[in-house]
Amino acid sequence: MSMDGAPLSNAQARDVEALLHPYTNAVQHRKTGPHVIETGEGVYVYDEDGKRYIEGMAGLWCAGLGFGDAELIDAAKEQLDKLPYYHLFGGRSFEPAIELAEKLKDIAPVPVSKVIYQSSGSEANDTQIKLAWYYNNARGKPEKKKIISRVKGYHGVTIVSASLTGLPYNHKHFDLPVDRIMHTGTPHFWREAKDGETETEFSARLAAELEEMIIREDPDTVAAFIAEPVMGAGGVIVPPEGYFPAIQAVLEKYDILCIADEVITGFGRTGNWFGSQTFGMQPTSISMAKQLTAAYAPLSAVAINHDMAEAIESQSGEVGVFGHGFTYGGHPLGCAMGVKTLEIYEKRNIVGHVRDMSPLFKQHMNRLAQHELVGEARVSGLMGGLELSPDPSSAATFANPGKVAPYLSNELLKHSIILRAIGDTLAFCPPMIINEDEINALFEPIETALDATTVWAKAEGHLG
Numbered sequence: 001m002s003m004d005g006a007p008l009s010n011a012q013a014r015d016v017e018a019l020l021h022p023y024t025n026a027v028q029h030r031k032t033g034p035h036v037i038e039t040g041e042g043v044y045v046y047d048e049d050g051k052r053y054i055e056g057m058a059g060l061w062c063a064g065l066g067f068g069d070a071e072l073i074d075a076a077k078e079q080l081d082k083l084p085y086y087h088l089f090g091g092r093s094f095e096p097a098i099e100l101a102e103k104l105k106d107i108a109p110v111p112v113s114k115v116i117y118q119s120s121g122s123e124a125n126d127t128q129i130k131l132a133w134y135y136n137n138a139r140g141k142p143e144k145k146k147i148i149s150r151v152k153g154y155h156g157v158t159i160v161s162a163s164l165t166g167l168p169y170n171h172k173h174f175d176l177p178v179d180r181i182m183h184t185g186t187p188h189f190w191r192e193a194k195d196g197e198t199e200t201e202f203s204a205r206l207a208a209e210l211e212e213m214i215i216r217e218d219p220d221t222v223a224a225f226i227a228e229p230v231m232g233a234g235g236v237i238v239p240p241e242g243y244f245p246a247i248q249a250v251l252e253k254y255d256i257l258c259i260a261d262e263v264i265t266g267f268g269r270t271g272n273w274f275g276s277q278t279f280g281m282q283p284t285s286i287s288m289a290k291q292l293t294a295a296y297a298p299l300s301a302v303a304i305n306h307d308m309a310e311a312i313e314s315q316s317g318e319v320g321v322f323g324h325g326f327t328y329g330g331h332p333l334g335c336a337m338g339v340k341t342l343e344i345y346e347k348r349n350i351v352g353h354v355r356d357m358s359p360l361f362k363q364h365m366n367r368l369a370q371h372e373l374v375g376e377a378r379v380s381g382l383m384g385g386l387e388l389s390p391d392p393s394s395a396a397t398f399a400n401p402g403k404v405a406p407y408l409s410n411e412l413l414k415h416s417i418i419l420r421a422i423g424d425t426l427a428f429c430p431p432m433i434i435n436e437d438e439i440n441a442l443f444e445p446i447e448t449a450l451d452a453t454t455v456w457a458k459a460e461g462h463l464g
């Protein structure tokens, strides 16, 4: 029986027998079956019944150019014809890998010396930590190895990147986090600020708490701090005024690397090429993925500064080889998609388009913030979070968390809108190509769906 009570389709029935789905309740899934998506065009996807949806999350924050882009598809075919696979091991190379690295160096928010490729955001962040350790060994600081991440930060699911992730369900029953990784506070002003505290004061307090942690742990043992410019999967948490400059000063004082996880915020999402530029972050290295290829092929990249590159290169000379790399890291198809995607971003002025669309997007979010079920609306460029609350005036959380926003996102499915519930926040991250009419269409049914959710939440006792 599917979600709407209909018998499972052929694809649904086969799916429940054959697949274990990521980030899915497997018990529930067996009953409801999957939502099978068949095709996509622009900001829309179509399911197996031919029903059309606005993909308000660009898939998983990644399909920045939407679906069915002919230029990208042609570039993919061309690359597959020419060289479907090669690698970068043992000093081999190929043109798209070189060209993309050059382009990334050109547009990076800080001076970058070298780029190293992987296939996913998790692998990029795993690589970041290995590089930080390798670098500190190379520069004669073998004790300097601990990594500070943040509660609610999201950095992926490999053993180390899941440890960096500061969300309970990524740790529980996986025996994580591993040691040498710790978490400092979440920069969520609305929820975490003390009475009367300004945004700048709140940022200064978080920086002071970070400094206390570093001193407590011993600065000579702390290698790096990792952060997303805007927390995505932790609930679209936009940092308060002065946050990164305050954090940055602490990191510099104790010679601690600053890793920017730009996996979601990179390539225009916040209205600049990188979220680091929007929020005054000065990273020593950067993780990139997702919109790097507009999600037309898997690829991630880590960009490192001159000091790190130099130390790592000379260390590899001493060891005899740089003992790291993935079979598909820098796959020619991914690199060709990266080159073409960046070319399209520039040619179609996608960053400018995000800036042009952002006020309308924000206007809709601010309007919804007035709804009785909405506690806070958070926006940066074309990403947003609508946090639901039983009592918006006190930033209260639901007694039974993670039930109300999923109900709302299911309601929205009936209205042909795909948005994702993260706890009790409804997340928005539409393809960056979305136009005014499509933004209006995306928001059009949300108030009605919020009203229906309120009625249900009252009946279920979620509103006290």
Ligand SMILES: Cc1ncc(COP(=O)(O)O)c(C=O)c1O
Residues within 6 Å of the ligand: 060, 119, 120, 121, 122, 123, 125, 154, 155, 156, 157, 228, 232, 233, 261, 262, 263, 264, 289
């Ligand atoms: C900020 C951030 N870092 C890392 C990752 C992990 O990327 P992947 O799922 O490609 O491993 C994600 C995925 O959503 C992310 O949002």
